[in-house]
Amino acid sequence: MPPPQPDVLADALIRVPRHTFIPAQGWAVPQGSGTPPAAASGYWIDQHRDPDRWWRAVYSDTVIVTQLDGGRTELTPANAAAPSSAPSCAASSPLLVTAGLRHLAPRPGNRVLDIGTGTGWTSGLCAYLTGDDALVTTVEIDPDLARTAAGNLARCGLRPAIVTGDAASELPSSDGESDGLFDRVHVTCGVTDIPYVWVEHTRPGGHIVLPYNPPVGRLLRLTVHEDGSATGRFGEECSYMPLRSERQPQRPDEGATRTDTPPRVRSLDSASDSDTESLLHPAPGLQVLLAALVGDEPWTGASGSVLLTDGVSRAVVENGGRLTQTGPRDLWDEAESVHRAWIRRGRPGLDRIGFTVTPQRQYVWVDDPAVPAVRALDETPDARPAVGASLG
Template sequence: MSATPERLDRLIAALDPDEAGDIGEPIREAVRAVPRHLFIPPVGLVVEEEGAPYLIDRDADPGTWWDTVYSRSIIVTQLNDGATELRGLRGDSTSSASAPSTVADLLNHLQPGPGHRILEVGTGTGWTAALLSHLVGDHGEVTSVEVDPQVAGQAAKNLAAAGVRARLLVGDGALGCSDGEPYDRVHVTCGVRDIPYAWVEQCRPGGVIVLPWHPGYGTSHALRLEVQEDGTAVGRVVGYAGYMMMRSQRPEAGEEPPPGQERRHYRSALDPRALDQLGAGVDLAIGALTGLRSHTSEGADEDGPYVRTWVSDPDDTRSWAVVTWRPGSADHGVQQVGERPVWDEVLRAYARWVSWGEPHWQRYGITVAPGGQSIWLDTPERVLSSAGACTDQHTCHG
């Protein structure tokens, strides 16, 4: 079996505008030219949005393996930093072959071109590095940094098998690679909450940085930044991009407080599901105004089905809240722990977002400077502060 024309056509079809924006012809051509199957292990784990995860095995069931490789599927290649075998089916996904539509979408925002010098943060399987190498051509250069030596070693073998020359380094991608600067583009393939200023320093003025940005509250976003002459990088949220978090920025595991902490119980009128249903605009506002993180889970217990939203202070794991929705309830149970009233802050931030006219996610942007990053609404001058205000009240309310 092989990458037949039909399979390639199916992969290209997965990049259509309905899925990933208006993908340019150079990126489509690169996807055709760089065989994805050379970057997929013989055994991979497929994790869909719905349904149980399942294995694909090239030797046991080659048809399914080939069809999956040339589809829109995400294929997990590592669990628990390599400590758990894929055949166990359970564990934290720590490396993968990303969905082709998401890869193409980020490359489309990056706009790499012939002769560009590219810094890639997160080599993974090496497929994106190969696509970048194809796009920059013989006169360009791709430097890719991978934190996991095992992942980096396999990527080097994959790239060699594909006949691709790229500079591969093992290290902390948050530091970039200063001896290759200035870069024309910085391409990031892991989720980032706090954007390292090193990437801005190492990119030329006018250069572009594209990354999956996960501010912590709600969903993840694709962010496109342009480096300015003054040493800052400024840009907007341009879409959705869900990636595994950079290892140095992973949130601490666990949802339960330390033993002995007092839990305060009360009821909330706001359905916690509503915040998910309202879209990313409210997520961005709550994240900017509070700095909190969240996640939502579904399940059932002796009292029936539920949806739970967990909210926590990333700098103080002793402060968190969980809000539980159950069918038929007029209000919803809240357990709050710690000195910081995190759910009350969420409610205040939600009310402020409503007072601004419920701005869409496309109106948000971010500025990265030597002293840190700031989230803004509409223009870089209208910064949202952690105190729950906007520096330009007229615009934020309009």
């Protein structure tokens, strides 16, 4: 099914204007920083004190944070800028919102489930694109956010069904349909472990669009099949706040101690040195595989060292190629193994890499949706997979 025509989406953006869903005060983070809102450079907007700046932020490709720490921390300029504060609601980047809706492809008459109501903007856009707000149900875990979203939507003349609850464990049925299924499921929070209940509530042939959210997220469009599985491919890189049940502290600082396991130290050879650069700037296909099979991708710390961590195990490559690994896993060795396997398979890009969800498991794959990447990339096919076993 082709996506909505650009003029239809453009009309939706006019008819359901973003400014209706933005509070008078917020923390604006320009898109493209590549880091979550709290860690990125941002600035305070106040509609009453500086209306021009507020309007420029609202109608630019800017994330606008509207809540911190589930409402436990007051939204102020100082708190929003503090690394210890975690954004828990934001008006997403307009470009990403538009990209997600293109992948979702809602049509007039479709029944749509919107997971993560937030400010209510995407629920309103879905309501407009389906032609009837009664066709849209949106789920929000935070009662305060649900009430605010209802008011925002009402100002646009829209009243989709708003359900307060945890969409990761239980979902409402689609009203007015005997099977209670949805044609489209639109998710606005980052997810690593996709709840199968989302597949169960989607009609065969229907689509689920979500931000797949290991360390570097990507939009993922799944199509649900008659056998109860769902398969799909990755799209644009994105950064969304995680599903609340999956929220964890941000990456530890590079000096943090996570384990008492004795360190394993060695020097990287010249071949590994070249891998360090490739791993630091992975191609999109390699990036997805590292996130899925290793759980992280290398990143540069403040000291210039290269780090890789899963929160317990840790690998640090210092200037000069000295590698130190601690914890139960040798993360750097795992990342190099994935890199070598990716090269052997012809450096597959996103056109060859996808994701499968079944009632029993979910996994990233290369070329064949029935074969987990952990098996397809294993250097010794008959051996037990050394990395990413939980995905296979």
